[in-house]
Amino acid sequence: MRPLLLFYVLYLVCVCLGVLCVAFVSYWNHHWRGGFAWDGSGLQFNWHPVLMVTGLVVLYGNAAVLYRIPLTWGQNKLPWKLLHAVLMFMALIMSIVGLCAVFDFHNKGGTPNVYSLHSWLGISTVVLFTAQWALGLGVFLLPYSPVELRKLVKPVHVWMGSAIFILSIVSCISGINEKLFFSLKGGSNVTKPYSALPPEAVFANSLGVLIVAFGLVVLKILSNQTWERPEAGQVDGSSRPLLHDEN
Template sequence: MAVELNARPLTFVAHALAIAGAIMVLVWNISYRGGLAWEATNKNLIFNLHPVLMLIGFIIMGGEAIISYKALPLKKPVKKLIHLILHAIALILGSWGISAAFKNHNEAGIANLYSLHSWIGIGVIVLYGLQWLYGFVVFFYPGGSSTLRSDSLPLHALVGLFVYILAVGNATLGFLEKLTFLESSGLDKYGSEAFLVNFTAIITVLFGAFVVLTAIAKPASSDDDNYSYSAI
């Protein structure tokens, strides 16, 4: 039985948090960090793409993909397609965000893959990609048998939620890592930028929490084929 929470109001809060988080990470990287660029003499501008793409592209779009399957009062085939497309966008933008970090490190002469954040990040993007590919093949095209889809759905939902929670946790670890580097380089620990980064991380955690709550809540419609995380 589904947890006695209504998905729709939880979704509204999640959307509001998503907008707040997107604005905050853009303000941080454009107003405080100097802007965004794929090619630049100042290699920091290349790195600035990383937190923007990972939060807006990976965390927020990934969360919206999960929310869409539970909260939208649409027929199952439509929700399935929206769910699939949003996850694909999240995966593409997340991969681009990771590429920006590697590009920055390579061009600035910084070592790659030395931190816990980077290790977990690679693991998360690989698991996310495998999860999307499995969902595409089994639930979309060419599609498994009805028995395979029915048997796979609870595990697919559980693994997807686990990977998403891991992604949110690693995003906060990334904020901490970057802020620690900045403060070690002289950034005021009690300045406006430090507070902005910390509050952006808090908003990220809250958004992730409301995505999970939406996932385990009662669906917005009475469609018996709803993606039921709460049945796991």
């Protein structure tokens, strides 16, 4: 298969898997977990997985592969830099609101915060994401940043981007598993234990598989050097700050 065709096949798979991830996590929390609210109840907690999967995984992953789309290569890079930054900012806001939802729910219910491995991973991911976005804004978008600094920071920025994405997937997978263990304890006519693999468990496990599949496709796209955006001349295109447009 030709490299260009292979890219678009993978990109189409990436988009479809992303849509499925959002649809699955939304349906899970609407159908089995009772829906959504912002009142400190369990319905408020339901916003947490939806916002984290949508923002920290799906939106983040699509923003990460934006520069790899060949149709953008012959165009001015400035709009795509802005779109990349805006999508990442939206993902960051979603993740912060998702954290607020779970912290508020825990505080109103008297549940301890930040004691599980999932919470440690999630908090670390959002903190790193915040630092990464602020660094990208200061170095790659704002004017008058030294060219040598941009060249020095770019490899770190790219590596951190992939690392944060992987941490996001691990955090979401561990969160799904933790939620199922807490919710499907059995001992009643309402729910069966997780070990009995009731329909909710099958559905949520499938969501986890979709998230992993989405992550693998994104990482495959990012790892293929032939799909990197060609540089403009001798100067790294990503080294141009926001107010220095490319023609």
